Amino acid sequence: MDQPLIDMRNITKHYGRIQALTDVNLKIAHNEIVGLLGDNGAGKSTLIKVLSGAVPLTSGEIWIKGQKAEINSTSDAIENGIETIYQDSALVPQLSIARNLFLGRELRKGPRFLDRMDLAEMNSVASELLRKVGISKNIPPTTPIGSLSGGERQAVAIARAMYFDSDLIILDEPTNNLGVAETIGVLKFVRDARDSGHSCIFIAHNIHHVFKVVDRMVVMRRGKIVADDLDPKTCTIADVEDVITGEDLVI
Amino acid sequence: MQRSLLGRFIDRPEFGPFVLLVVMIVVFTSINPAFISLLNIGNTLAFTVELGLIALAMTLLMTSGEFDLSVGAVFGFSAVVMWTLFNTDIMSLPVAFLTALGIALFIGFVSGVFVTILAIPSFLVTLGMLLVVRGSALWVTDGFPQRSWRAGDQWLAEVLVGDFWICNWTIQQTTCNPGLRVYMSVIWFTLFAILCHYVLTRTAFGNWITACGGNPSAARNRGVKVTRVKIILFMFSSFMAGLAGIISSIRTTAANPNSGAGYELEVIAMVVIGGTALMGGRGTILGTVLGIFILRLMRNGIVLIGVPGLAYNIFIGAIILGMMALHSWLERRHNAGT
Numbered sequence: 001m002d003q004p005l006i007d008m009r010n011i012t013k014h015y016g017r018i019q020a021l022t023d024v025n026l027k028i029a030h031n032e033i034v035g036l037l038g039d040n041g042a043g044k045s046t047l048i049k050v051l052s053g054a055v056p057l058t059s060g061e062i063w064i065k066g067q068k069a070e071i072n073s074t075s076d077a078i079e080n081g082i083e084t085i086y087q088d089s090a091l092v093p094q095l096s097i098a099r100n101l102f103l104g105r106e107l108r109k110g111p112r113f114l115d116r117m118d119l120a121e122m123n124s125v126a127s128e129l130l131r132k133v134g135i136s137k138n139i140p141p142t143t144p145i146g147s148l149s150g151g152e153r154q155a156v157a158i159a160r161a162m163y164f165d166s167d168l169i170i171l172d173e174p175t176n177n178l179g180v181a182e183t184i185g186v187l188k189f190v191r192d193a194r195d196s197g198h199s200c201i202f203i204a205h206n207i208h209h210v211f212k213v214v215d216r217m218v219v220m221r222r223g224k225i226v227a228d229d230l231d232p233k234t235c236t237i238a239d240v241e242d243v244i245t246g247e248d249l250v251i
Numbered sequence: 252m253q254r255s256l257l258g259r260f261i262d263r264p265e266f267g268p269f270v271l272l273v274v275m276i277v278v279f280t281s282i283n284p285a286f287i288s289l290l291n292i293g294n295t296l297a298f299t300v301e302l303g304l305i306a307l308a309m310t311l312l313m314t315s316g317e318f319d320l321s322v323g324a325v326f327g328f329s330a331v332v333m334w335t336l337f338n339t340d341i342m343s344l345p346v347a348f349l350t351a352l353g354i355a356l357f358i359g360f361v362s363g364v365f366v367t368i369l370a371i372p373s374f375l376v377t378l379g380m381l382l383v384v385r386g387s388a389l390w391v392t393d394g395f396p397q398r399s400w401r402a403g404d405q406w407l408a409e410v411l412v413g414d415f416w417i418c419n420w421t422i423q424q425t426t427c428n429p430g431l432r433v434y435m436s437v438i439w440f441t442l443f444a445i446l447c448h449y450v451l452t453r454t455a456f457g458n459w460i461t462a463c464g465g466n467p468s469a470a471r472n473r474g475v476k477v478t479r480v481k482i483i484l485f486m487f488s489s490f491m492a493g494l495a496g497i498i499s500s501i502r503t504t505a506a507n508p509n510s511g512a513g514y515e516l517e518v519i520a521m522v523v524i525g526g527t528a529l530m531g532g533r534g535t536i537l538g539t540v541l542g543i544f545i546l547r548l549m550r551n552g553i554v555l556i557g558v559p560g561l562a563y564n565i566f567i568g569a570i571i572l573g574m575m576a577l578h579s580w581l582e583r584r585h586n587a588g589t
């Protein structure tokens with residue numbers, strides 16, 4: 001394997017006296033979808049929060065494309081090409097699709113001090129993107145996010161990550177609360193993102209969903225990585241379940 | 252997806268207040284035609300804009316998910332500060348004016364810091380600030396009003412509240428008949444209303460304001476500086492309260508340390524009647540302008556049609572309840588329709 005996109009080294013995280021992560025090492029390659037599995041409280045969300053700048057790490061290093069990175073805030077992570085899509089804190093329901101896509105990085109026109117948004121351009125880029133991620137219905141880019149379905153919202157968030165050319169897209173339980181068709185849609189967006197050159201970390205409790213989309217599976221238990229390289233093509237769901245619950249450590 | 256023009260108009264938050272305003276004007280005018288006279292309009296406008304200036308700023312602040320209960324106190328305090336500094340010959344009027352507004356900005360800054368950085372709810376922070384500021388106004392003045400009649404010969408007073416007449420031309424006459432009396436403050440109000448509307452709907456900063464109120468963690472995750480946005484809006488609302496208080500003191504030729512008491516609630520009422528959400532994420536300047544006129548015309552109208560002025564609050568309370576019911580009905584209709 002040549003130089004990894006992300007290289008997390010000896011990551012440890014304490015919440016007060018709770019040790020959420022213990023000496024975690026994880027590499028993510030370019031163009032790879034990694035499924036992150038583990039039971040409730042295993043530390044999955046904590047690990048990606050550390051990577052996305054939402055919580056500070058206690059000790060350890062994060063290297064990105066061979067360079068040591070300082071990630072102290074979510075904007076640091078975004079600048080380093082890491083986009084995180086949280087189920088409920090990705091989008092603003094009252095704002096339109098286009099305004100959400102460009103939130104924090106609005107396109108502007110006219111003199112700088114007028115701070116004027118280029119709404120026409122933002123809307124046309126948004127329409128183009130919506131077509132690209134294949135939202136089936138013809139939804140205008142001025143529609144407020146609040147009137148979209150859960151799957152469509154995920155699609156908008158993924159489209160945004162793709163548009164801003166992030167190297168790594170992190171999805172924490174993106175298929176929770178979604179119907180069958182919408183889940184298939186989201187899995188398709190994830191694969192499309194990989195095919196257009198992005199890497200993904202995909203967290204889900206539904207192992208079937210993970211199996212359908214990932215290149216490699218990583219399993220955590222009690223703040224540690226217990227399996228790092230499970231291949232969905234060679235192992236079965238039952239095997240993975242055993243690793244998650246710790247019934248049988250032999251794979 | 253295509254809905255009729257009417258359907259889309261009904262879905263707008265300004266729909267309810269607009270209809271109410273039209274109904275009020277029709278009802279009041281049919282009972283007492285003097286309601287629509289130029290004299291009455293001129294007088295109503297002058298009072299209206301002072302609270303209106305605060306309501307514009309409060310709209311932006313409430314859209315970001317916060318509100319400020321100290322605006323009435325700042326309204327009274329700023330004027331007191333300016334006139335005390337001027338009357339004791341410490342400063343010239345323009346310098347005293349800038350100093351008073353600077354203090355107002357500082358008050359807003361402190362509220363903003365307490366709300367954002369210390370994460371204390373704005374209700375508690377600005378309630379505390381209300382008491383501190385009102386107390387300071389009473390303490391500085393020993394409770395006595397400051398005279399402000401020396402404003403007469405000051406250009407600053409002219410710029411802020413000077414008045415002029417819009418001519419009432421008729422075809423035959425070539426001279427100017429005084430028609431509508433307009434105060435400079437009306438011009439200021441119009442300019443600020445346009446500015447606030449532009450900021451909220453057209454600028455990136457406006458996008459951030461809505462995002463801060465609609466989903467603060469989403470805004471933060473996108474690199475929006477939520478803390479900074481809110482502090483700026485607290486400062487702006489405090490600034491506008493100070494400006495309004497000074498304008499009012501010049502118009503009424505007195506700076507009373509008690510003036511502005513209760514204004515905070517009237518201003519918040521104007522804003523929510525106009526369709527801005529108390530909890531943030533939805534704000535409309537157009538609606539606020541309608542809300543300002545609804546409350547002011549109601550106060551003015553019920554007196555003109557012979558209802559005792561003391562009954563005013565009954566009507567205002569009923570309007571608030573009615574408007575909230577309408578907005579929540581529209582919200583449900585909207586969610587059901589998609």
Ligand SMILES: Nc1ncnc2c1ncn2[C@@H]1O[C@H](COP(=O)(O)OP(=O)(O)OP(=O)(O)O)[C@@H](O)[C@H]1O
Pocket residue numbers: 015018019020038039040041042043044045046047
């Ligand atoms: N903000 C916090 N403060 C204190 N402890 C926390 C905090 N967040 C998480 N923890 C603890 O850290 C551990 C790991 O939690 P984490 O959210 O990473 O688990 P997870 O693998 O994402 O679980 P789930 O599948 O339920 O989402 C848990 O023991 C949890 O209680």
Ligand SMILES: [Mg+2]
Pocket residue numbers: 044045046
């Ligand atoms: Mg989790």
